[in-house]
Amino acid sequence: MDAPDGEPAATPNAQGVGDMPETFADEDGTLTRLHPNHRKHMRLEAGIAALVVCIAAFIANVILPIPPGVIVLPVILLAILLVWRMPHRRFSARGYSMDDNRLRAVRGIWFRSDTVVPFGRVQHIDVDRGPLERYFGLATITLHTAGTHNASVKLPGLAHDRALAIREEIRAHIKRETL
Amino acid sequence: MTGTAVIADRHHDVGAAAEGAPQRTDPLTFLVKAAAVVPQLLIPLGFVSYGVFDDGLPSEMIYVALLAFMALSLILLNAWLGWRRFTYTVGTSDIRVDSGILSRTARSVPYERIQDVSLEQKLLPRLLGLVAVKFETGAGGKDELSLTYLSEERGEALRELVRERRDDHSDAAILPGDIVEGERARAEPATAQSETLFTMGPRRLVTFGLFEFSLAIFAVLGGLAQYADTVIGIEVWDPDLWSGWLSGPSGWFAALGMAAQVFSAIAGLVVLALIGLATGLIRTILRDWEFRLEKTAKGFRRRRGLLTRTDVVMPAHRVQAVKTATGLVRRRFGWHRLSFVSLAQDSGSASHVVAPFAQEEEFAPIIRAAGFIPASEALDWRRRSVNHRTISMVGDGIALALVAIALLVLTSSDSDAFGGRSYLVFLPLALGAFLVVRQFYLWRFSRNALDADQIYRREGWFAPSTLVANRMKLQSAEIRQGPLARMLGYADLHLGLAGGTYRIEGVSLRRARALRRAVLASIARTDFSRLNR
Structure with a gap:
């Protein structure tokens, strides 16, 4: 678990990719991790970008009068880091929690953001699915509030069913509260 | 609470046959959308054909036509798919819209949040008998839901339906005695129809105007000079012109002698100050003449202005926050400004000025009338984190030290602009020292506090503000x-x-x-x- 200090892991020995615990905790409560496919999704996205860059680096290496591998090798190393390591770190830094009246979304490795949106302030709800998200069965839920700053709060990487369930729950909450 | 619940809800019949099931917008929408894109296609096409025919090869006409045909069919296909994949559902508790060809978006707007439904017709939709139905919630303009386009009858029917549903839902919601206003507003005398909270007489206005010292007029004059530059041909920014005028062939300025030179420099500054004062005074009088703030049954009413008189009414419950601010000089004389942050915009700025120039004790009744409690020293004020202060001081110090080092390198070189002028290094050093001290004082004066209902923030060194x-x-x-x-x-x-x-x-995490x-x-x-x- 490589979430930096201040965000203690639930268990200290959760190093592996597969056996990462479902939840982790901080002072404000327990956070649930996003769907494991979210990490695959981030890897695929990074992979597509990395592929383009690597091909460009390869061409540059062939064209330019320099020893083979001077450009390509560092670029490939960097690409491996970005495709393999970063999605994992980003994934382990992300989490959400939901209780009766609020949704909390946490993200960011270096720049951490921890947002809470009370259901009582939600104006409307979007469930978005891009082509890759659809392939992985994922969805992004966006809560729109009337605030000027942070007017829309996004939570990506949820299973589609889960996103719909959250939407229904928030809608039910709004209905209940205004009755 | 999963997908099945959603589907069940969708098929739940509400009454009329058209409700409850996903519906498409009017097929003619396709036409309007395609019509909006085709002109964008024509421009690049024009360039292409221009390039081709310029070479005098009309035989390539066929390729241009083919290209145009393919682009056109792509646009039409896209518009058609977009229309096919856009559905809206009038559900029991919300309006739902599903859209997108590859990326799918599902938006849900609960009836409780819909404040109004408006119908909008632009020229082309109007010719085709279509309307755009727009749902207004509290969210920002671009995030509002709109259905483009429905036939006029269906739009009208939908508006009626949504209004009914919304009122069904929210009738019960309006409890006797608005909750937000509740506790504090009850203390307000209900008899007062229109209570004057704040006015500014001519004397106050003149004092205010003097503090609004502004050299903005010189920006305007600068613009005019630029204009003169291009139109009349006088190059205002040309130093030769000025040195020519000052020392010139006759050298009249140099001939004036030391005392006269000093005198004319002082006279220039005085004129500058007078112009600044006059600008501020005139602008203030024009804007805030007969400033009057009243509390009426409908909310706060503010009237002001000499030539353009404005009259703004803002419901008291729409006030989201109150802010007091001041200026560097006016603060020494105890003058402050009070404004309300509200959902409505006030001539471009987000906050409404309700008392532009007043002593602090005059604010309390206004703040209380809006249902807020003024900040007081008795609160449990907390400072920012000390670490944040140190980092800000170090950060500003390092930034300016780097500038100083860069200058030192430049001045020790042989460059024309900097060579030998090592005294320039003191400028960033002095600025850096000031910024470091400033960060310290910003920390000293920034604080935050909580009470039963409110959250307070105070910040600023020379011109503190409270929110x-x-x-x-x-x-x-x-x-x-x-x-x-x-x-x-x-x-x-x-x-x-x-x-x-x-x-x-910069407060501590805890x-x-x-x-x-x-x-x-x-x-x-x-x-x-x-x-x-």
Whole structure:
């Protein structure tokens, strides 16, 4: 678990990719991790970008009068880091929690953001699915509030069913509260 | 609570046959959307054909035509798919819209949140008998839901339906005695029809105008000079012109002698000051003539202006936060400005000025009339984190030290501009020292506090400002930390404020969490739909 200090892991020995615990905790409560496919999704996205860059680096290496591998090798190393390591770190830094009246979304490795949106302030709800998200069965839920700053709060990487369930729950909450 | 629940809900028949099931917009929408894109295609096509025919090869006409045909069919296909994949559902508790060809978006707007439904017709839709149905919620303009396009009858019917549904839902929601206003507004005398809260007489206005010293006129004159430059041909910024005038062939300025030179320089400054004062005075009088703020049954009413008289009414419950601010000089004489942050915009700026120039004790009745409690020294004020202060001081110091080093390198070189002028290095050093001291004092004067219902923030060194928000009226709360902040245990707290921003910077992580907990606990007590009615 490589979430930096201040965000203690639930268990200290959760190093592996597969056996990462479902939840982790901080002072404000327990956070649930996003769907494991979210990490695959981030890897695929990074992979597509990395592929383009690597091909460009390869061409540059062939064209330019320099020893083979001077450009390509560092670029490939960097690409491996970005495709393999970063999605994992980003994934382990992300989490959400939901209780009766609020949704909390946490993200960011270096720049951490921890947002809470009370259901009582939600104006409307979007469930978005891009082509890759659809392939992985994922969805992004966006809560729109009337605030000027942070007017829309996004939570990506949820299973589609889960996103719909959250939407229904928030809608039910709004209905209940205004009755 | 999963997908099945949604589907069941969708098929739940509400009454009329058209309701409850996903519906498409009017097929003619396709035409309108395609018509909007085709002109964009024509321009590049024009360039292509120009390039081709310029070479005098009309035989290539066939390729251009083919290209145009393919682009056109792509656009039409896209418009058609977009229309096919756009459905809306009038459900029991919300309006739902599904859209997108590859990326799918599902939006849900609960009836409780719909404040109004408007129908809009532009020229082409109007010719085709179509309307855009727009649903207004509290969210910002671009995020509002709109259905483009429905036939006029269906649009009208939908509007009626939504209004009915909304009223069904919210009738029960309006409790006797608006909750937000509730506790404090009850203390207000209900008899007062129109109570004057603040006025400015001519004397106050003139004093105010003197503090509004402005050299903006010179920006205008500069613009005119630029104009003169191009039109008349006098190069105002040409130093030769001025030195020519000053020392010139006759050298009249140099001939004046030392005393006269000093005198004319002082006279110039005095004229400058007088112009600045006059500009401020005139602008203030034009804007705030007969300034009058009243509390009426409908809310706050503000009238002001000499030539353009404005009359603004703002419902008291729409006030989201109150802000007091001041200026560098006017503060010495105890003058401050009070403004309300509200959902409505006031001539471009987000906050409404309700008392532009007043002594602090004059604010209390206005603030109380809006249902807020003025900030007082008795509160449990907390400072920012000491680590944040140190980092800010070090950061500013290092930045300016780097500038100084760069200058030192430049001045020790042989360059024309800097060579030998090593005294220039003291400029960034002095500025750096000032900024470091400034960060220290910013820390000293920035503080935040909580009471039963409100959250307070005070900041600024020479011109401090105070922002007071009712926690119940906030929308969201975010704690943000950069890498340094995480290492040193401080954070920024961003609160979602309708019509403004509310940021408490550099407090310790524990304090940020405590503030956020208090905000969330207050928010949980009241639903949004009850806030702004």
